[in-house]
Amino acid sequence: MKNSFVNTSNVARFMSAVSDLQNRGAGEACLMVVDGHPGLSKTTICHWWAIQNNAVFLRAKAEWTPRWMVRELLESMNVKPRHSFQDCFRQAVDALMSRSNQAQIQGKTFAVIIDEVDHIGKSAKCLETLRDFSDLLEIPFIFVGMQKVRDNISRFPQISSRIGQYVEFFPASRDDVYSLVNELCEVEVGKDLIEFLLEVSRGRVREVKEAIMAIERFGKRNNGTVTRKAMAGETLLNSRDNGQPIKVRAD
Ligand SMILES: Nc1ncnc2c1ncn2[C@@H]1O[C@H](COP(=O)(O)OP(=O)(O)OP(=O)(O)O)[C@@H](O)[C@H]1O
Ligand SMILES: [Mg+2]
Known part of the structure; x- marks a missing residue:
């Protein structure tokens, strides 16, 4: 089997949601949720898009704490984490800002994609840390998971009210x-x-x-x-x- 990426209708669905998110009215409404049943190509398409746009792609872990999550975020941007959480948070803000500016110069869209977000769907602390980043920077954070993502997130109004786009992945046509x-x-x-x-x-x-x-x-x-x-x-x-x-x- 060839190892190619196939341009399916979910690709168009994803790209159009990202573009609508870019044109949003409220700057802070920069969270996006991608959901759908297993095996419908969420990871493949989001990862492919992240590579095209030099975006950050992380896979959430069941045991993630804000500290672990921010360290992984820093490592994915090749930044060596400092010791305290406060320092790490600042390092991440600086690195995300710089990546976002760089993307703008290149005419690309910067975003942070978190795959398997179901793992942190009930972790108010992790979600709030992500919200803090997106509020400060107004860059898109894309949460990818299964259909329970919406239900879990709807329990946190400060997060769900910032969701500018929902994209559901459908079975292949x-x-x-x-x-x-x-x-x-x-x-x-x-x-x-x-x-x-x-x-x-x-x-x-x-x-x-x-x-x-x-x-x-x-x-x-x-x-x-x-x-x-x-x-x-x-x-x-x-x-x-x-x-x-x-x-x-x-x-
Ligand atoms: N556009 C595509 N082109 C080529 N292969 C694809 C494409 N989309 C998905 N695949 C393949 O289909 C399989 C399932 O896709 P993927 O793992 O992305 O689904 P998923 O929606 O993330 O599933 P899960 O919910 O279980 O995480 C993978 O083997 C992947 O390589
Ligand atoms: Mg997946």
């Missing part, structure tokens, strides 16, 4: 599944098999990729385009709902 298969799979795949994959994966990109691997393995052992008929009876992917293998049905 028919066009997305075609793009994923055509751009990632190293063997020729028949339309009928792509349609079957669309149906059984229900647009979950993680499953789509698992199926592409299976199709590729089959295609490399057998000549010609891999069609539904050719692959009938073979396992395409494992269902995330019940762990059972989903086999290709001939019709």
Whole structure:
């Protein structure tokens, strides 16, 4: 399988929300929440965008305290943390400000993305520290997680009132599944098999990729385009709902 990034409809959804956030009326409303079910490409798209824009990308940990979080933030910007929390906070403000100015000069959008934010969804201290940064600097902080992010955050009105954009990631569309298969799979795949994959994966990109691997393995052992008929009876992917293998049905 090719290791490429595929431009799916969630990419456009994400980019348009970032651009709306940039054009917001209230400067302090610079928090954004990205949520959606597992395997819908939240991490991949946000990480890809962070690289394009030289933005900060962090993955929250279950045990994060504000001190640990700020140290990781500093390390991600190649700044050696000082000892006290106060000093670290100031170092982070300076480094974020400098990165944000640099991005502006380059015509890019700076942001801090926190993936797996569910881990700190109930930690008022961590969330408040992030709010302090964004209030001071008015730079976007993007919280990425599962659907309970919204519920958790809504318990903290000072945070939820600063959320300028919510983006929900949706399952891959028919066009997305075609793009994923055509751009990632190293063997020729028949339309009928792509349609079957669309149906059984229900647009979950993680499953789509698992199926592409299976199709590729089959295609490399057998000549010609891999069609539904050719692959009938073979396992395409494992269902995330019940762990059972989903086999290709001939019709
Ligand atoms: N646009 C894309 N192009 C290529 N591969 C992708 C794309 N989006 C997702 N993938 C692949 O799909 C799989 C699932 O994506 P990802 O881990 O980003 O989902 P997620 O929404 O963050 O899931 P979780 O909620 O479990 O963290 C990964 O293997 C990833 O490489
Ligand atoms: Mg993820």
